[in-house]
Amino acid sequence: xxxxxxxxxxxxxxxxxxxxLVLSLVVxxxxxxxxxxxxxEGPARQATEARQVQVDFKVQVQDWKDILLRGENPxxxxxxxxQFHEQEAKVKAxxxxxxxxxxxxxxxxxxxxxLTADDALSARYQAAYDVYLNQHFNFRAADALxxxxxxxxxxxxxxxxxxxxxxxxxxxxxxxxxxxRQLILILLVVGGLFLVDSIVYCSVLFGVxxxxxxxxxxxxxxxxxxxxxxxxxxxxxxxxxxxGDSLKGVEAALHELLAVHAH
Amino acid sequence: xxxxxxxxxxxxxxxxxAVGRMKLAMLTKMSSTAAADAxxxxxxxxxxxxxxxxxxxxx
Numbered sequence: 463x464x465x466x467x468x469x470x471x472x473x474x475x476x477x478x479x480x481x482x483l484v485l486s487l488v489v490x491x492x493x494x495x496x497x498x499x500x501x502x503e504g505p506a507r508q509a510t511e512a513r514q515v516q517v518d519f520k521v522q523v524q525d526w527k528d529i530l531l532r533g534e535n536p537x538x539x540x541x542x543x544x545q546f547h548e549q550e551a552k553v554k555a556x557x558x559x560x561x562x563x564x565x566x567x568x569x570x571x572x573x574x575x576x577l578t579a580d581d582a583l584s585a586r587y588q589a590a591y592d593v594y595l596n597q598h599f600n601f602r603a604a605d606a607l608x609x610x611x612x613x614x615x616x617x618x619x620x621x622x623x624x625x626x627x628x629x630x631x632x633x634x635x636x637x638x639x640x641x642x643r644q645l646i647l648i649l650l651v652v653g654g655l656f657l658v659d660s661i662v663y664c665s666v667l668f669g670v671x672x673x674x675x676x677x678x679x680x681x682x683x684x685x686x687x688x689x690x691x692x693x694x695x696x697x698x699x700x701x702x703x704x705x706g707d708s709l710k711g712v713e714a715a716l717h718e719l720l721a722v723h724a725h
Numbered sequence: 726x727x728x729x730x731x732x733x734x735x736x737x738x739x740x741x742x743a744v745g746r747m748k749l750a751m752l753t754k755m756s757s758t759a760a761a762d763a764x765x766x767x768x769x770x771x772x773x774x775x776x777x778x779x780x781x782x783x784x
């Protein structure tokens with residue numbers, strides 16, 4: 463094979479390897495992006511929504527306390543009662559929506575337990591509210607019925623948030639491990655191909671350098687007509703082989719010249 | 726040995742002189758001494774005849 467063909471082959475091989483590396487990295491970047499998007503749109507988003515429910519639940523409890531503290535004023539009673547019921551409905555709706563979206567059975571179970579506990583708490587709040595109104599804003603009697611009752615649902619929801627945070631951390635760790643595995647695979651494959659390409663390149667390069675050295679030695683002897691015992695053994699089907707073949711003609715012509723002059 | 730080959734070199738020498746013999750040696754990559762030692766094989770004879778034709782065309 464001609465040296466130029468070998469060099470073109472090696473260059474094309476390198477170009478194919480580099481293109482393959484670039485394409486692999488593009489695919490990997492897309493895969494990483496998709497993986498993290500899935501985490502952000504899934505567990506991470508649900509964790510954020512869960513924290514919002516947590517905050518809304520605390521606001522609901524605060525609204526209840528506002529009813530007890532300021533309910534003697536009819537305007538405040540109406541205002542905080544409305545806010546309390548709106549917040550109560552909001553918490554239930556958000557928790558139900560979250561339970562419907564989450565893919566984790568353990569988180570869904572915790573959310574269902576929260577919803578059950580929250581329904582029971584709503585009934586107690588309503589009973590306490592009735593006592594509060596019937597006993598002429600007796601906040602002590604009303605508070606006695608629900609005091610500390612929000613801690614159960616609140617604790618359940620803390621577990622929901624913890625569970626979702628753990629899922630986010632696990633998903634991110636899995637994504638990171640997957641990325642590292644794929645990068646190692648890409649580097650091994652591309653590194654192996656580069657190694658083969660480099661070995662072929664070095665083999666061609668050293669072959670050319672060695673044969674060029676032989677060619678120079680022959681050329682040096684021909685330049686001074688030192689052809690006695692000269693054997694031109696530079697074979698091959700490439701450019702150097704062709705030059706070696708031409709030098710055999712020069713050597714033969716020099717022999718002939720010396721033979722003619724000898725006669 | 727290469728009797729016919731040697732005869733061809735001598736004929737070229739007479740026809741084209743020393744330069745012709747040198748050119749013939751260059752084209753065949755074989756001096757007349759080497760031709761005399763070579764076999765009069767069909768391949769060698771054709772090689773020399775083709776080179777002579779080429780030289781005659783170039784004259």
